[in-house]
Structures are given as C-alpha cells and as structure tokens.
Amino acid sequence: MPENLLKNPNGDEDFEHWELIENGGDEWRIEEMPGDCGYDFSVDYSVTKYFCTSFEPCLKKQVINLLENGCDPETLDIAQPAVTVEDWYSGRTDCGCIYKLSVALLDENQEVIAEFNPDDVTLDPDTDDCSWKKVTHTFKDYGPGLRFISFEHGGEDTKFWKGWFGVRVTGSSVTIES
Template sequence: MCLDNDSRTQRAFVMARNLLKNPYGEEQLEFWELTENGGSQWRVEDMPGDCGHDFSDAAVTKYFATSFELCLKRQLIDLPEEGFTSEQLDAQPVVAVEDWYCGRQDCGCTYHMTVCLLDDNQEVLEEFKPEPVTLDPESDDCSWKQVSHAFSEYGPGLRYISFEHGGSDKKYWEGWFGVRVTGSSITVQV
C-alpha cells in the first residue's frame, strides 16, 4: 500500500502523540504507579496553587505536588501495545522526553527524573538520569522549568519506555512543600 504525502504526515503525527497518560493530573493519580509515596504522599493541586507560579500554557490547570519525604511516580509504556511495529522501533526513532517542574517560594525542594529505554525483557538499552536539581527560594525564583532530552542511536530492540519523576522538600515540613511537576511528555518520532 502506498501512502500519499498527506497520509504519511497524518500517520507520523498520530505516532508522535504524547504516550504518557494523565500528564497534568486531570485524572488525579490515575495511570501512575507510585514507586515512592513518602511523607504526606502525592497529591494534585490546581494551578497556580501553593507554588504561586502560573504555567506558560493557560490550558494547564493542575500539577502534581510532592511531600517532605521522597515521592516518585512512574509509567511504563508498552510500545507495541501503543501501535508501534518492531520494524519502526528497530529503526531507532528519536524518543523525545519533556517534563516541567517548579518549587514553592517558601521552601526549597529537589527534583528527580529517570527515563529508560527498555528491550523485550525490560533490560535497559539507554538511560537518561540527570543529577537531582535543587530549587532554593533564597537563590532561585523557583518558577516552572523545563527538562528535555532526545534519545537517538540507541540500537535496535526498543519495546518499552519507563518514565519516573518526583522529589521532596528540603526542610522536611509536614504537608506538600516539595517539588511540583506537570506537562510530562514522551513522543516517538516515527
């Protein structure tokens, strides 16, 4: 079957959709596995909420808030289940990752992120794990910041993607004074 340019463009657009479910917290913690749920645990807050910072996209109305002990949440994306063929994945398409985080103006926090490309046996092909980021309101405005990464030339065999992020506060205050996260995205650019 031959695809005309419009069909190819439409198919590439469909395949480049955000593969993470509920990236903004509109469905509370649905679709997220809570791998660390310390302190007062994860919760979803309305924008701008206690962080006091508006997001760059007015359509984003919620974010996830962490507590005084480490809070991490994860999604495992099954790429064949999402409609990708072995041929497409073995061609090593670019995998683009994006996340947004911020802190409160009254308490420092840390942000953690780990994204792994996995094979059929969920063995790591490649990992993106930047050093944890510390936000301190005494030296930083703690506004929304973006982290992004593009995987390429990682070898054949990609079948799953693991995305995990979160953090905690730096003063060990009871409640939700830790890092805020929203707008997470993973796209596979076939």
C-alpha cells in the same frame, strides 16, 4: 506534533496510569495552578493541575508498552526513531525542593537499552528562580530492541515541612518521531 505516549501527564485523572514508587511524608497530592506560593504555567494555559510532593521522597512511574501503542517493531529496530522526553517542574516561593527524573528505554524483557538520569535539581527560593522549568532529552541511535519506555519522576522538599512543600511536576511527555 507527535502523540504524547504518557497518559494523565498533568493529574487531570487523579493518579490513574501512574505507579506510586515512593509515597512518603504526606504522600503525593494533585493541586490546581498556581497553588499556594506557586507560579502560573504560562507555557500552556490549558494545563490547570500539577502533581505535588511532600517532605519525604515521592516518586511515580509509568511504563509505556510501545507495541500496545501502535509502534511497529521493525521500524523501532531498523529506523530507531528519536524518542523525546520532556518534563516540567517548579518549586514554591517559601520552601526549597529537590526534583528527580529517570527515563529508560527498555527491551522486551524490560532490560535497559539506554538511560537518561540527570543530576537531581535542588531549588532554593532564596537564591533560585523556582518558576516552571523544562527538562528535555532526545534518545537517538540507541540500537535495536526498544519495546518499552520507563518514565519516573518526583522529589521532596528540603525543609522537612509537614504538608506539600516539595517539587511540583506537570506537562510530562514522551513522544516518538514519526
């Protein structure tokens, strides 16, 4: 299995390695699984924490320097190995939420080569299954020049409730095919 290039994907190290882009409402928080009105992460029981958003937008980002992570520039330019991103999100049983994800492959000047910007997902516990869901995308044939990857995600709740009733995220990963 390829190495996850994202550091601290589950909140085990507080917010180390993450840049808080938006920190609205009562700000980001880290909670223990399953949390209030939450769901177990039965995909991987070693994941015991998640990041939780509040009632205003909360977004966090990590930019991965591929050369600092041991990637060879020639291999990146010629072979253009597949880059796979994965993220897990869930809601609560008592409040709706919005999940956002944006991933970009960047060149040496951090200009965009390719992007994955899926539509925001709104979860409503009255009509949706708000348990843990996976989103995944694989970049292929993106062209030469890849040097950085920007991974940004987050969201908020839909009822503007004070506290941490927004989307929950964990298990994030960015891997490069070897």
